[in-house]
Amino acid sequence: xxxxxxxxxxxxxxxxxxxxxxxxxxxxxxxxxxxxxxxxxxxxxxxxxxxxxxxxxxxxxxxxxxxxxxxxxxxxxxxxxxxxxxxxxxxxxxxxxxxxxxxxxxxxxxxxxxxxxxxxxxxxxxxxxxxxxxxxxxxxxxxxxxxxxxxxxxxxxxxxxxxxxxxxxxxxxxxxxxxxxxxxxxxxxxxxxxxxxxxxxxxxxxxxxxxxxxxxxxxxxxxxxxxxxxxxxxxxxxxxxxxxxxxxxxxxxxxxxxxxxxxxxxxxxxxxxxxxxxxxxxxxxxxxx
Amino acid sequence: xxxxxxxxxxxxxxxxxxxxxxxxxxxxxxxxxxxxxxxxxxxxxxxxxxxxxxxxxxxxxxxxxxxxxxxxxxxxxxxxxxxxxxxxxxxxxxxxxxxxxxxxxxxxxxxxxxxxxxxxxxxxxxxxxxxxxxxxxxxxxxxxxxxxxxxxxxxxxxxxxxxxxxxxxxxxxxxxxxxxxxxxxxxxxxxxxxxxxxxxxxxxxxxxxxxxxxxxxxxxxxxxxxxxxxxxxxxxxxxxxxxxxxxxxxxxxxxxxxxxxx
Numbered sequence: 395x396x397x398x399x400x401x402x403x404x405x406x407x408x409x410x411x412x413x414x415x416x417x418x419x420x421x422x423x424x425x426x427x428x429x430x431x432x433x434x435x436x437x438x439x440x441x442x443x444x445x446x447x448x449x450x451x452x453x454x455x456x457x458x459x460x461x462x463x464x465x466x467x468x469x470x471x472x473x474x475x476x477x478x479x480x481x482x483x484x485x486x487x488x489x490x491x492x493x494x495x496x497x498x499x500x501x502x503x504x505x506x507x508x509x510x511x512x513x514x515x516x517x518x519x520x521x522x523x524x525x526x527x528x529x530x531x532x533x534x535x536x537x538x539x540x541x542x543x544x545x546x547x548x549x550x551x552x553x554x555x556x557x558x559x560x561x562x563x564x565x566x567x568x569x570x571x572x573x574x575x576x577x578x579x580x581x582x583x584x585x586x587x588x589x590x591x592x593x594x595x596x597x598x599x600x601x602x603x604x605x606x607x608x609x610x611x612x613x614x615x616x617x618x619x620x621x622x623x624x625x626x627x628x629x630x631x632x633x634x635x636x637x638x639x640x641x642x643x644x645x646x647x648x649x650x651x652x653x654x655x656x657x658x659x660x661x662x663x664x665x666x667x668x669x670x671x672x673x674x675x676x677x678x679x680x681x682x683x
Numbered sequence: 684x685x686x687x688x689x690x691x692x693x694x695x696x697x698x699x700x701x702x703x704x705x706x707x708x709x710x711x712x713x714x715x716x717x718x719x720x721x722x723x724x725x726x727x728x729x730x731x732x733x734x735x736x737x738x739x740x741x742x743x744x745x746x747x748x749x750x751x752x753x754x755x756x757x758x759x760x761x762x763x764x765x766x767x768x769x770x771x772x773x774x775x776x777x778x779x780x781x782x783x784x785x786x787x788x789x790x791x792x793x794x795x796x797x798x799x800x801x802x803x804x805x806x807x808x809x810x811x812x813x814x815x816x817x818x819x820x821x822x823x824x825x826x827x828x829x830x831x832x833x834x835x836x837x838x839x840x841x842x843x844x845x846x847x848x849x850x851x852x853x854x855x856x857x858x859x860x861x862x863x864x865x866x867x868x869x870x871x872x873x874x875x876x877x878x879x880x881x882x883x884x885x886x887x888x889x890x891x892x893x894x895x896x897x898x899x900x901x902x903x904x905x906x907x908x909x910x911x912x913x914x915x916x917x918x919x920x921x922x923x924x925x926x927x928x929x930x931x932x933x934x935x936x937x938x939x940x941x942x943x944x945x
Contacts, residue, residue, distance in 0.1 A: 538790070551768045555805025559790070562797045562804065565811050566833050631811040 404488045407495030414461035415493040420444055424462035424617070428608060431619035436581030437549070438532050443615040453486055453511055454612030456528035460509050463524060463608075464490065469497045471505035476513040476654065476671035483511070500674050512575075514596040516653045516675040519605035521622060527590040529611040532618065534578045534588040554586050557629055565634055574639060580627045581620055589626075595638045595654045600626040645670045648679035691753050693718045693859060693891050694739065699748035701731070701738050701915075707746070709735045710915040718858065719889040723906035723923065725896055725938070731915040732895040733863055739893065740780055740861045741770050752777075752859075775802050779852030779860035783867060785844035788851070789836045795822065795847055796832040802855045821850040826880060842873035846880065853884065862894040866901055878904050899942055903927055911935045 414421065420442070427441035446454040464470065470490055474483035478500040486509060487498050499505050502517040509526040519525060535545045538556050548556065557578050564572045577594035581587045589597060590609060600607060600620060607620040620626060630636035644651045646667045653675060655668040670676035692715035701709035709731040716722055724732045737743040739750050741762050751759040752773065762770060774780070782788035789798050799818040800808075808814055819829045825846040827839075836844050845865060852860055865881070866874040882905055885892055896902060902909045902923055909926050911919040911934065919932040930936045 538793075547767075551771060553771065553805060555801050558804040558809070559793055559797045559801050562800060562811065562814065563793050566794055566796050566815070630809075631814075632809045633811050 404491035408492050411493050414464050416461045421462040427617045431617050432621050435620055435624050436585030436587040438616040438618045440615055441617050443612045450613040453528035455610030456509050456526050459608050459610035460526050468506045469499050469504055471499050471508045474511045477673040502674050512591050514599045516672040521604040523605040525605050525607045527609045529590040529609045532611040532614050532616040534586050557586055578629050582624050597628045643668045648676045691759050693753050695751040696739055697749045700746050701734050702746040708915050712917055716891055718891055721892045721906045723894045723902035723909040725902050726912035730912040732912055736861055736863055736895045776855050777857050779857045781848050781862040781865050783864040785848050788848045791837045794833045799850050821854050825850040842869050859891045
């Protein structure tokens with residue numbers, strides 16, 4: 395384990411469980427789906443999602459993707475809402491410690507695989523890293539067109555008028571586009587994709603990112619991908635283009651003005667503070683701003 | 684060949700049959716439809732009117748026969764020989780489809796404005812201000828108060844929903860619109876208003892229409908030509924006034940004499 399690593403030692407590798415929990419055939423099946431997903435950026439590839447030892451909605455899709463690509467020399471980082479020490483992140487990290495024995499870290503730069511729920515790290519990713527997203531709803535048009543047969547056809551024929559109907563609605567009701575997370579993107583100029591519920595603040599980070607981005611939806615049994623250096627464009631109108639949110643204040647712990655801030659309530663009197671959602675980024679800046 | 688034959692028809696239907704499994708519901712139908720012409724298909728429930736409409740509108744595969752449409756740049760083309768992408772493109776640009784129940788043709792959970800401009804967005808228009816201006820223009824043309832633009836269609840009355848559906852279809856300036864019982868379920872005064880509006884719009888836009896109806900009054904008001912169907916066959920076709928005033932086939936005679944005179 396690397397120095398300045400705040401992770402307490404996790405469980406030891408359990409020799410009675412196959413490496414990364416899944417059996418080898420399942421891992422091959424998932425890898426094939428991943429290869430197809432990488433070959434067709436943004437396209438949702440169906441796969442035989444397995445029953446995992448935790449409930450749907452806790453990241454079963456992301457875990458299966460991670461389990462099928464992880465090797466014994468990988469270094470794993472798991473985040474939930476940007477933080478390494480929230481329940482979901484801690485449990486997934488312990489799961490992989492127990493089933494693989496790989497090295498784990500909280501340091502974005504040291505990790506080779508980063509599994510994430512709802513954030514992209516503030517520290518820029520580099521070539522060779524893999525970012526694995528946990529996806530609850532892979533279909534970006536689902537709430538407008540509930541029939542999956544129909545949405546697949548719309549993707550196939552590139553009929554994406556529906557996506558703008560959604561943005562149009564926002565504009566006519568609020569005067570601005572009110573979606574702030576899971577903001578739809580156009581990948582490689584072809585497929586409209588749900589970026590998973592990351593804040594739209596993170597959308598620009600997906601564009602031409604040097605890391606491989608994989609998305610796993612366990613309940614919906616879909617895998618999709620954005621290969622390194624792929625264009626990812628957030629939808630918008632000519633007169634109301636895509637914009638990310640900005641904060642009045644800076645992070646009160648590290649002073650960052652560029653990062654995504656969480657509003658934290660401090661007491662029952664409504665006192666609040668804004669802090670970075672990315673805990674690794676924030677703590678590193680506190681040591682050396 | 685006469686002068687008229689040199690311009691191609693907008694739509695040509697040849698020997699069209701349609702079956703659900705072993706049961707044939709539409710048998711050997713042929714007709715030509717010319718630009719700006721309104722054709723009414725009348726007949727009792729179960730006579731195959733709606734199936735015929737769905738088949739010529741590329742929504743249901745025929746079991747035999749051909750449907751040709753005059754594409755703007757390629758002339759008469761068999762629609763079932765086109766790729767699915769072309770067919771759907773055609774259906775949302777040069778065609779319109781007005782459903783009997785507005786809920787099938789509208790998105791009930793998004794605003795009227797978004798409903799009307801959906802087709803334009805599907806064609807790639809990305810300027811919100813312009814989209815909204817066009818939506819307002821079309822709401823006015825179908826006599827819906829533009830201040831209802833942000834209301835959802837489930838707050839609209841039946842007649843307004845039907846007019847909204849028409850606006851949503853006509854915004855791309857189609858040349859042909861299919862209508863399946865557009866006035867049924869509306870009370871008579873609302874029907875009259877809707878028919879009047881449709882008559883104005885078809886004239887203004889030189890819009891051809893195929894209207895399925897069981898209401899002979901609708902046919903009389905809107906259609907230049909009509910086709911009477913019974914058991915999946917066209918038993919009589921001709922000019923509307925001719926068919927209604929001087930019916931030849933026994934079934935048409937029965938149909939015409941069944942209308943209540945107030």
